[in-house]
Amino acid sequence: MKYVDEYRDRELIETVSQEIKKISKKNISVMEVCGGHTMAIHRFALNTMLPDTIRLLSGPGCPVCVSSQSFIDTAVEYSKISGMIIATYGDLIRVPGSHSSLEKEKSNGSDIRIIYSVLEGLEIARANPERTVIFPGIGFETTSPATAATVIKAKRENISNFFVLSAHKIMPPVMKALVEDGVRLNGFIAPGHVSAITGSVIYNDLASRYGLSVVISGFEPLDIMQSILMLVRQIEAAHPQVEIQYKRVVNKEGNKIAQELVNHVFRTCNDDWRGLGMITSSGLSLCDEFAEFNPKRHFRINVPETIEPKGCICGNILRGMKTPPDCKNFAKECTPMNPMGACMVSSEGTCATYYKYRN
Amino acid sequence: MMNVNHERIILSHGNGGLMMHELIENIFIRHFDNKILREQTDAAILKMDSSTVAFTTDSFVVDPVFFPGGDIGKLAICGTVNDLSVSGAIPLYLSVSFILEEGFPLKDLEKIVLSMKREAQKAKVRIVTGDTKVVDRGKCDKLFINTAGIGTIRKENRPIGSGKRIRTGDKILINGNIGDHGIAVMSARESFNFSTTVVSDCASLNLLIQKILNNCSQVRFMRDPTRGGVATVLNELVRKGNFGIEIDEESLPVSEGVRGMCEILGFDPLYMANEGKVMIVAGARECDKVLSIMKGMKEGRQSAVIGEIVSDHPGKVVLKTITGGKRIIDSLTGEQLPRIC
Known part of the structure; x- marks a missing residue:
């Protein structure tokens, strides 16, 4: 398949692996921020092709995993309102809240529908004018432009029964928070699709102020191996900077139209991350002009007190401080069939990835 | 009317x-x-x-x-x-x-x-x-x-469904591209704004299977990989005895359309439903004969040998990846859900 097979070429991957082994001298830790990268690394067993000097840590880049427990609890409470339709991306329905999940509420009779695009949520609202539709907006810079475009469309078309419960998040603040929190890192493998929207400039701070190497990477095995090679070169030369490996998609400035949509509809806010807590200016909430689409303005619910699952170390796993096998629940009480924490739910969650690709 | x-x-x-x-x-x-x-x-x-x-x-x-x-x-x-x-x-x-x-x-x-x-x-x-x-x-x-x-x-075919005849060294075959049915049905859903050229493989396989059974004596096991796909059948199979299964990713027949859709959605063709596929375990000596009978029939043109029964890692299905690594293929847990980013 064009644009895929070229980047899975066994010989080329092996060549890059050899080059990394040749030049890597320092013991380093690099974090792949995105769950998609974690998946690809384990799916193609890339970790086994690296020298012992390189430690790969998985970061907080799975949108389902970082959605806070209270966010799930809120969505669960909305789903219980009579006449309500929750239109959600699939992964979210299985994430356990404090007392329930959207999947459980579905079996209790709530109308919860899996959608592939937020625009489908708007279509459901249009087709059911007597009902109310809430879209739990999750995801990073990759999904927020679509949510923004849909909210603008809803406003333009006067659709008043469609709402967005926004838990959209942005990437750079959490990456800085991890470093400030004491996670010892030399560099980041940064998510290429985020930068397709934002450009590479969002990471300039990480290099200049924090002395970290950043390489914006594609998602195929050769992309990731080449990104690791670029990181090793930077770190060995003690020359931290932001580089783009994923040049076939990413440039410095990014997608201006998408950025304008997001800036028009959302404003940054402090946001709660599962396991990481409140992080300043790391979330997106609807700005005043679009506040009418915030369900909190229209529906009153009582969200019960959040109860975190006992013994779950999702927080430390999302920060790269621990790996899933460090958790006593991993692959025992906590499995994809019966997940305790969100990292085991999402297909791109670190725990689910380790479980699926365990040897 | x-x-x-x-x-x-x-x-x-x-x-x-x-x-x-x-x-x-x-x-x-x-x-x-x-x-x-x-x-x-x-x-x-x-x-x-x-x-x-x-x-x-x-x-x-x-x-x-x-x-x-x-x-x-x-x-x-x-x-x-x-x-x-x-x-x-x-x-x-x-x-x-x-x-x-x-x-x-x-x-x-x-x-x-x-x-x-x-x-x-x-x-x-x-x-x-x-x-x-x-x-x-x-x-x-x-x-x-x-x-x-x-x-x-017939009496001689009665043990086929049980898998009791399976031996180390047996080969695993499939009669063509996997995942077509799952992708065809998904893309036909109203809410799914994708169009693909993938059509369901839905077909009756009795004539193909009877021809194999009439001509070969070393068919050890057969199963149709419907819901849960090939991965699920392999996992059911590996639990039947004291053996492991090794599958070669490179030899898995998958159409371009299914591969493309799976790449976009984050699905794995190994878990996608089929409705016109049979997975056959055959003795190594008869493998070529079974394969050539399959390829000679309309429902089996794209047939391939995809793996074998091994004595290593009993109870586990291991995939040799295209990049040279190895990973375990588990049964599906829950539905495959599309990734969101």
Whole structure:
């Protein structure tokens, strides 16, 4: 398949692996921020092709995993309102809240529908004018432009029964928070699709102020191996900077139209991350002009007190401080069939990835 | 066409009265026509030339009812024919029960019935008994179909379904591209704004399987990888004995369309449903013969050897990846859900 097979070429991957082994001298830790990268690394067993000097840590880049427990609890409470339709991306329905999940509420009779695009949520609202539709907006810079475009469309078309419960998040603040929190890192493998929207400039701070190497990477095995090679070169030369490996998609400035949509509809806010807590200016909430689409303005619910699952170390796993096998629940009480924490739910969650690709 | 004034199913079509009689006569008996069915007795009386029979049943609730490459009716015939066939049996007779939702268009019902007729003729099976129920609007989704099937089985083929004959060194074969049905059905759903060229592989496999069984003596096991896909069947298989399974990713037949859709959605073709595939474990010495018979038939042109039974890692299915690594293939947990970013 064009644009895929070229980047899975066994010989080329092996060549890059050899080059990394040749030049890597320092013991380093690099974090792949995105769950998609974690998946690809384990799916193609890339970790086994690296020298012992390189430690790969998985970061907080799975949108389902970082959605806070209270966010799930809120969505669960909305789903219980009579006449309500929750239109959600699939992964979210299985994430356990404090007392329930959207999947459980579905079996209790709530109308919860899996959608592939937020625009489908708007279509459901249009087709059911007597009902109310809430879209739990999750995801990073990759999904927020679509949510923004849909909210603008809803406003333009006067659709008043469609709402967005926004838990959209942005990437750079959490990456800085991890470093400030004491996670010892030399560099980041940064998510290429985020930068397709934002450009590479969002990471300039990480290099200049924090002395970290950043390489914006594609998602195929050769992309990731080449990104690791670029990181090793930077770190060995003690020359931290932001580089783009994923040049076939990413440039410095990014997608201006998408950025304008997001800036028009959302404003940054402090946001709660599962396991990481409140992080300043790391979330997106609807700005005043679009506040009418915030369900909190229209529906009153009582969200019960959040109860975190006992013994779950999702927080430390999302920060790269621990790996899933460090958790006593991993692959025992906590499995994809019966997940305790969100990292085991999402297909791109670190725990689910380790479980699926365990040897 | 039906000689009634209704264009849609109404509750009276299921009340046992005149309208139900007309529906049965004008659609079911008319198209499924055969001597045994025409008797319209409560139970079909069948002649079988074997004292051992294989018997199976399956219900079909696919949404949407029409999809590229097939429909719920074709699927209901193929599914039951294939369940009998992979058990080593020769399918002969089917029963068909319809649960119809009030309001379902009669022309769609007839289209589905004609499709069942065609597939039954192709597979050389007869529909000999059936039932019809109509439920209130909203109590079922358009229509559900149950088929049960019965067939004869030769003594030497009886152990095939159990997997007890499997030995280390046996080869694993499949009769073509995997994942077509799952992707075709998904892309046909209204809410899914993707169009693909992928069509369902939905097909009766009894003639292919009978040809293999008539010519080969080392068929150790067969199963149709429907829901849960090839990965699920492999995991069921590996639990049957003290052996492991090794699959070679490079040899897995997957069409470009399915690969592309799986890449976009974050799915794995190994877990996608098939409706016209059989996975065969055959003795290594007969592997080439089985493969050449499969490739010689329409339902097996893209057949491939995809792996083998090994003594290493008993109880585990291991995939040799295209990049040279190895990873465990587990059973599917929950639904495959599309990734969001």
